[in-house]
Amino acid sequence: MTANTTYPDNITALYARLSQEDALDGESNSIANQKKILQKAAKDKGYTDTIFFVDDGITGTTMKRPGFQKMIAAIEAGYISAVFVKDLSRLGRNYIEVGKLTEEFFPLHDVRLVAVSDGVDSDEGEDDFTPFKNIMNEYYAKDISKKRRIVNKMKGNAGIPLSPPPYGYIKNLEDPRFWVIDPEAAEVVRCIYRLALEGNGPLQIATALGTMGGAEPLGLSNQQGRL
CATH class of the missing domain: 3.40.50.1390 (Resolvase, N-terminal catalytic domain)
Structure with a gap:
């Protein structure tokens, strides 16, 4: 070195x-x-x-x-x-x-x-x-590492998420430990699943979302290549 x-x-x-x-x-x-x-x-x-x-x-x-x-x-x-x-x-x-x-x-x-x-x-x-x-x-x-694993296991068993909420969910304002459905984003997620079940690929789904006008307001324009 x-x-x-x-x-x-x-x-x-x-x-x-x-x-x-x-x-x-x-x-x-x-x-x-x-x-x-x-x-x-x-x-x-x-x-x-x-x-x-x-x-x-x-x-x-x-x-x-x-x-x-x-x-x-x-x-x-x-x-x-x-x-x-x-x-x-x-x-x-x-x-x-x-x-x-x-x-x-x-x-x-x-x-x-x-x-x-x-x-x-x-x-x-x-x-x-x-x-x-x-x-x-x-x-x-x-010891700290062991205690952290135990705490995470207890949280998991209690249904408490251990990561930030994914797209489609937000933290519960009344109890930030838990997630609740984000109605607006959830509709986009449902739409993506419907399009996928109809046989559309990632590019077609991204194009469809853009055409429907939902991409920009929901912050999806930068994610189209990953859908």
């Missing part, structure tokens, strides 16, 4: 990551809050030449994150001398991959790692609890 951007030598990387699940924790885990924490921590340790690498809305269970990959490329190119993160879970929630970073990759490239909230600083010696923290971070991600 090579860096696509040229950075100054000995720059300090401030890496912030937020997944959709982390966002539920509120302001404490927000990207803006992470940036404030990282800038202060870097300044306190004498690092002023810094650059942010950010992944917003991306889970830590994958290491294929654009901002993270750019940071790794910059490290491999020799530009980065230190990496600051709010906590180890920002690096990722994969125990094996994060372990490779902290125990092999960063030391190999002579990069100082500081995880502010976890009290980890590689220049101050090894933290015996770091592997356990990585394990718990991975467990957290798996």
